[in-house]
Amino acid sequence: MIDFKSVLHKIHYEIGSRKDRGTVATYIPELAKVDINKFGIHLLDKDKNSYSAGDSTTPFSIQSISKVLSLSLALSHIGEKLWERVDVEPSGDPFNHLSLLEQENGIPRNPLINAGAIVVADVLVSVLDNPKKDFLEFIRNIANDSSINYNEEVAKSEKATGFRNYAAANLLKSYKNLHNEVEEVLDFYFHQCALEMTCQQLARTFFLFSNRGHCLQNQKHLSINQVKRINALMLTCGFYDEAGEFAFEVGLPGKSGVGGGIVALLPNHFTVATWSPGLNKKGNSKLGMEVLEKFTTETGLSIF
Amino acid sequence: MIDFKSVLHKIHYEIGSRKDRGTVATYIPELAKVDINKFGIHLLDKDKNSYSAGDSTTPFSIQSISKVLSLSLALSHIGEKLWERVDVEPSGDPFNHLSLLEQENGIPRNPLINAGAIVVADVLVSVLDNPKKDFLEFIRNIANDSSINYNEEVAKSEKATGFRNYAAANLLKSYKNLHNEVEEVLDFYFHQCALEMTCQQLARTFFLFSNRGHCLQNQKHLSINQVKRINALMLTCGFYDEAGEFAFEVGLPGKSGVGGGIVALLPNHFTVATWSPGLNKKGNSKLGMEVLEKFTTETGLSIF
């Protein structure tokens, strides 16, 4: 039996003393302002025991981590039909390249790159009555936490600087793979990226992916098959062009965001969320990657 | 001494009887409505003698041909500094590919592909007081013809369907190679593409490129060096990914548009404009290409 509490504290202590914490994302002012010394971990095991270390209850911008949640809601609405509009292969390329989109006639490589997530957002705009409200409701519901919210300032900044996302959405539109208006889809997309959560909330939200589709209150949100697919996608595509390295070093399905958050999980065992705002050269949280690598090495817990 | 009149009529007669006239562009309704049987030629020699055949006084949408004119006006305003923002190499790729733009950090390959022409439009929006009005004035001035105008319906349609141009403009913006607002630049760009001219007007407008920068009224608009550069660009980049074929088959600097117009010229000899709305597979006027090929073969007049 692994003593998660002591493992977590040991790792938090060791990694937390690193001098090189990477670089905080600066592309929007709201992210640039975050204190680089923030560092939290939260783990939730299969029996719903929770373990915390550091700044695990400070909210941060989850950014791309939200792509897994929008994908889940879209899958629960339209099921496998989603795969007619977005592929499931690793992109082998940084998260914002449009080249592949052209080569592949407007079908994004997978739902976790920006172009793919924009298609998923388009699906939600089509199927939800009040997209932003309903999506937030979904998150609050699976996390059992009505305090989770969008940061409107962040959403506004994303919009003001999101030229590459506008480029992607228009390119998708030219391939008829965006059914709603560019502005409407991106307004939803920028809000989804501007969701704020703490490590604790993040681990609780992702609990369903390690618990066969059942959330903390034991409600079923996804089929076992859908969970398997989402986990496979997180493993192969969750870390931009560092996906192979993550599978290799960590060996867990997971997803990172440029806000410095990472969430990962071992099916039927645990969900873990980390936050440290400094990023490595590939755009993933520097300390977060080290935490997860150390955690799986020390505990021997990985899918491989 | 070549008898342009009889050569033109012979070619118009022969080529005009072709059954396969290509396919009219359908991406906007206004272009799709054009009668595929329209077919005109107009030639203006260095002594300002003019020769017509067929529908040479029917106006059509000049589309991408306008890129040469906006380039000329931009060059006359900011000179060589333009080349810091756009390159002069053939693209070796269809006119709307964004891949190269990413590979080359937001510097378009040349000013005659869409992305390059959008940068040129951005320059004009910066330097002109009333961009659309002033640009039209410039055209009317060099053509000595105040009847030339934008087709507002076409401009509106371009805007409603121009997702790839929105994608390109936003991508340029993300590389900081677009200084004005996307909407403002594209509004100008869509109008420039929506200019309407007859073959006669087109030949008269382009007279300055075969006349060392002096227009029909002998006003100087471009330096000899600028004319040389623009002609070199037309030869190497004027026909999308058929540029090599055009240099090879025709051997004249020229520019085509998806409205079915083509203009070409031999420095110090003549300017010729053709119009036939059916396009070949590469997006250039099918009969127009044949006219120019036959014309240079029959007369032996080419730059090579």
Add this chain to the structure above:
Amino acid sequence: MIDFKSVLHKIHYEIGSRKDRGTVATYIPELAKVDINKFGIHLLDKDKNSYSAGDSTTPFSIQSISKVLSLSLALSHIGEKLWERVDVEPSGDPFNHLSLLEQENGIPRNPLINAGAIVVADVLVSVLDNPKKDFLEFIRNIANDSSINYNEEVAKSEKATGFRNYAAANLLKSYKNLHNEVEEVLDFYFHQCALEMTCQQLARTFFLFSNRGHCLQNQKHLSINQVKRINALMLTCGFYDEAGEFAFEVGLPGKSGVGGGIVALLPNHFTVATWSPGLNKKGNSKLGMEVLEKFTTETGLSIF
């Protein structure tokens, strides 16, 4: 407790009745000659119990499956230094594309695409006294089976038609990422691909990847960390541009070959090998993919 025997027979019966069995690879005559109706499965569980169905003792050409074995031997010799010469990211591209090699200055995307496997072969040619002999010895040793051998006819045919591999090896050489002579490295590589095994032998050979690096005779060949890395690579890169689909549909680390073989495994649970020579459009065994998908669906055994 899952009854592997009845599951295997049920699946073999159901899938074996498929009329569309894909297309046998024809690029070398030796592969084209194989009977498309051959179909075998062999499973070895963690307690070394074995289960067979169909043609599980007929030898076939393992082709690219050998890349995992050469990688293992290279890793056991030079360890992590290997990653200076080959990356660990999914290629997102068919197995024989050279484009990425140029873009990335001669560092292959991963050791399971051809270019990467050729670099691994180069390492073995450098470190082994008698590369072909020693590699075969290694395989026979971990499989505990001295009857395993190269098919010299196949190796010869590979060489005679292997122009793309010659292109890749020469390109690697131009980037100084091939230290030995092209001919010597490819001679080794073509032999490695020409290894013949039965489903039974294949499952026994790959037993060490599901058994923490210990082979059937309990000898340790790889560290736990090396096994984890190889399994991660098989999951993310083992199926060319169908890797994402495989992770998604099957959820097991595995590797396919154009001879129609596939081997897959669940760490600490089982190793399974299938063979059916007909390939799907992506170059993986059609029935083999269906077997593994059905197997993980029916048993609920996958890493996710």
Add this chain to the structure above:
Amino acid sequence: MIDFKSVLHKIHYEIGSRKDRGTVATYIPELAKVDINKFGIHLLDKDKNSYSAGDSTTPFSIQSISKVLSLSLALSHIGEKLWERVDVEPSGDPFNHLSLLEQENGIPRNPLINAGAIVVADVLVSVLDNPKKDFLEFIRNIANDSSINYNEEVAKSEKATGFRNYAAANLLKSYKNLHNEVEEVLDFYFHQCALEMTCQQLARTFFLFSNRGHCLQNQKHLSINQVKRINALMLTCGFYDEAGEFAFEVGLPGKSGVGGGIVALLPNHFTVATWSPGLNKKGNSKLGMEVLEKFTTETGLSIF
């Protein structure tokens, strides 16, 4: 009437005093040994008057310039059928990239990039009885100079280091666009690149391209149409990814080689050859490019 003699000497004097002469190619020892201070010009006008400046009678390795000559001989043998195996579009990419070859299914972009020239070499190996001997004979004949020869040391070095050319040839072979053995074709190709000429010989050899296909002794080697095509190709593709810049700055059909030679011509006016071994960043002779730019600016002689 332009005084070529004084223009040439003035330019040779001015450009010859440049301190930054670029960098001598080092990829084979024979080229690296050449004295960077060598600098010659030779011009031959339409009336066969010749004008020299500097080291115009020192032989150097013509390298890629030979591609125009092999193309001419291939065209004179198989005519337009050549274009089924090689395209005529600018590559928009450095001379040795294989990516495009893959994208375009083994059809090189044009005959002046390496892959295209290797296809042309393959044609000559097929149609000539003694390829190396017959090709040399052809050159000697059009130059009316039996002293022109291959440098066997250079040819040998090209072979020993020509991994990218081996990669290209094997890739062409995989697409069935190379009919003879790789070794045989490359042996011819490496010899052709190892031809040595002086500026004087080079200008005399290329005289036929400015003289409607007739060489110095007035023998006809190419049709007017073939000359036009070759000149168009030199203009659009003769300077790797500096082709647009050359058309733009110089405005003459021409071809450069990594040995530091450049030859250019104005149809019906003159042929000019320059040699200075230091290359600019794009791989073209630094002083040579400046000579031609200055020459066309001072004389006003260009095709535009």
